[in-house]
Amino acid sequence: xxxxxxxxxxxxxxxxxxxxxxxxxxxxxxxxxxxxxxxxxxxxxxxxxxxxxxxxxxxxxxxxxxxxxxxxxxxxxxxxxxxxxxxxxxxxxxxxxxxxxxxxxxxxxxxxxxxxxxxxxxxxxxxxxxxxxxxxxxxxxxxxxxxxxxxxxxx
Amino acid sequence: xxxxxxxxxxxxxxxxxxxxxxxxxxxxxxxxxxxxxxxxxxxxxxxxxxxxxxxxxxxxxxxxxxxxxxxxxxxxxxxxxxxxxxxxxxxxxxxxxxxxxxxxxxxxxxxxxxxxxxxxxxxxxxxxxxxxxxxxxxxxxxxxxxxxxxxxxxx
Amino acid sequence: xxxxxxxxxxxxxxxxxxxxxxxxxxxxxxxxxxxxxxxxxxxxxxxxxxxxxxxxxxxxxxxxxxxxxxxxxxxxxxxxxxx
Amino acid sequence: xxxxxxxxxxxxxxxxxxxxxxxxxxxxxxxxxxxxxxxxxxxxxxxxxxxxxxxxxxxxxxxxxxxxxxxxxxxxxxxxxxx
Numbered sequence: 001x002x003x004x005x006x007x008x009x010x011x012x013x014x015x016x017x018x019x020x021x022x023x024x025x026x027x028x029x030x031x032x033x034x035x036x037x038x039x040x041x042x043x044x045x046x047x048x049x050x051x052x053x054x055x056x057x058x059x060x061x062x063x064x065x066x067x068x069x070x071x072x073x074x075x076x077x078x079x080x081x082x083x084x085x086x087x088x089x090x091x092x093x094x095x096x097x098x099x100x101x102x103x104x105x106x107x108x109x110x111x112x113x114x115x116x117x118x119x120x121x122x123x124x125x126x127x128x129x130x131x132x133x134x135x136x137x138x139x140x141x142x143x144x145x146x147x148x149x150x151x152x153x154x155x
Numbered sequence: 156x157x158x159x160x161x162x163x164x165x166x167x168x169x170x171x172x173x174x175x176x177x178x179x180x181x182x183x184x185x186x187x188x189x190x191x192x193x194x195x196x197x198x199x200x201x202x203x204x205x206x207x208x209x210x211x212x213x214x215x216x217x218x219x220x221x222x223x224x225x226x227x228x229x230x231x232x233x234x235x236x237x238x239x240x241x242x243x244x245x246x247x248x249x250x251x252x253x254x255x256x257x258x259x260x261x262x263x264x265x266x267x268x269x270x271x272x273x274x275x276x277x278x279x280x281x282x283x284x285x286x287x288x289x290x291x292x293x294x295x296x297x298x299x300x301x302x303x304x305x306x307x308x309x310x
Numbered sequence: 311x312x313x314x315x316x317x318x319x320x321x322x323x324x325x326x327x328x329x330x331x332x333x334x335x336x337x338x339x340x341x342x343x344x345x346x347x348x349x350x351x352x353x354x355x356x357x358x359x360x361x362x363x364x365x366x367x368x369x370x371x372x373x374x375x376x377x378x379x380x381x382x383x384x385x386x387x388x389x390x391x392x393x
Numbered sequence: 394x395x396x397x398x399x400x401x402x403x404x405x406x407x408x409x410x411x412x413x414x415x416x417x418x419x420x421x422x423x424x425x426x427x428x429x430x431x432x433x434x435x436x437x438x439x440x441x442x443x444x445x446x447x448x449x450x451x452x453x454x455x456x457x458x459x460x461x462x463x464x465x466x467x468x469x470x471x472x473x474x475x476x
Contacts (some may be wrong), residue, residue: 017172020192028197028247034268035190037175038393041259042183054392057316057385060369085392092183097393104196106276107303110269113189117261117393123371125385126392127317138318141389148262193476211475212399212468215452240475252476272476278454280468281475282400293401296472 005069005081009061011088014098023080023102030079032106034113036099042092044139050131054087054096057125068119072101076108083116085126115152122149160224160236164216166243169253178235178257185234187261189268191254197247199294205286209242209251212280223274227256231263238271240281270307277304311378315356316387319363322356339365340374342384364389398439399470402446405439422448423457425467447472
């Protein structure tokens with residue numbers, strides 16, 4: 001059965017266990033579930049931060065994540081896929097992003113989750129601003145995230 | 156802070172969300188948590204199965220998983236690591252194994268989780284027996300699991 | 311066409327979106343950036359380093375040589391930092 | 394030394410462990426498998442394809458040329474299928 005992706009962009013937190021249960025409940029064709037949780041750390045480049053605020057481009061973010069989720073479903077034999085990205089103010093220790101990939105076997109689940117995370121880091125239209133005692137500033141993009149995303153490009 | 160691995164071999168089921176919370180609670184140095192859940196599927200080589208029964212070599216399994224967990228901690232900058240492997244009778248849809256790897260950044264968490272799963276599949280002393288309408292039989296090992304485990308060998 | 315700005319591009323310009331009709335000789339995304347940069351100090355500041363500016367036409371990433379003809383919505387923003 | 398059997402090796406032999414004292418000329422894991430295979434029908438069946446049998450000495454995987462001298466516990470089992 002072809003998987004449908006669940007995609008949500010929301011201010012509210014999410015519960016990883018609840019999302020895994022929603023993806024796997026009643027299914028006996030799933031042998032592997034990989035989850036990636038991205039969590040707000042308490043420092044950025046060695047400096048403590050009080051919070052991150054995530055801005056996004058709503059229409060484009062949904063369309064782009066959907067397009068990449070569909071690409072993952074076409075490239076790997078997935079039984080399920082969930083992508084949740086939070087926006088708004090997030091304090092250290094809180095969740096930012098969740099990717100769940102389910103498949104009959106582990107390799108597809110790992111690869112699809114990594115593919116989607118690499119995409120979200122480098123190319124999804126979200127921007128992080130950090131709050132610290134020095135004020136607020138926009139977090140700079142990393143070249144290594146572009147390189148990680150580029151490794152999935154089909155030649 | 157060097158991570159300590161939590162390793163459990165148990166008959167009881169586990170709760171992924173609970174284990175992630177236990178690993179991350181009160182921490183603000185973790186930016187990435189990868190979880191892998193291995194789940195009992197309802198068929199093996201296309202034939203329906205009623206259950207799996209997992210046998211293990213207790214002393215060796217604990218020592219070997221600990222050794223590989225320590226190797227993961229030495230190879231990747233991990234903030235936390237959890238490995239839970241169930242034994243006994245497990246029916247389709249139930250969890251078999253859990254690996255959680257936490258790190259500041261995603262690449263270490265993904266790689267450590269894959270490393271440990273490849274090890275568990277190919278080299279940890281556990282054996283699966285399947286129950287089907289045809290009776291019970293031992294599941295055969297896969298060459299591709301040996302190949303997956305071999306890719307982590309340092310040359 | 312509708313033009314949208316995000317993150318520090320939005321902050322520097324001081325608005326999130328506006329409707330603009332660039333002259334006919336502004337044909338590519340790069341030319342649109344050049345034209346916008348001349349609309350005032352806030353625009354000049356936002357677009358002072360054109361090579362770091364990313365653009366999307368109708369919700370799809372495009373390069374600076376993409377044609378803007380027919381676009382309903384063009385967005386400008388810094389490199390993405392989601393995930 | 395204590396010898397343990399797991400999975401179908403255990404089932405074919407009909408016991409999970411025993412204490413054995415092989416003769417002095419049985420020096421390697423491979424030689425121990427050969428000696429065990431001659432202990433009776435159930436052992437011959439368990440060890441009929443020696444190349445698929447895996448072994449561990451004192452909880453560490455070893456190859457068939459590993460020396461058994463000094464081993465407290467040797468285990469024989471099929472290829473692992475955990476995870």
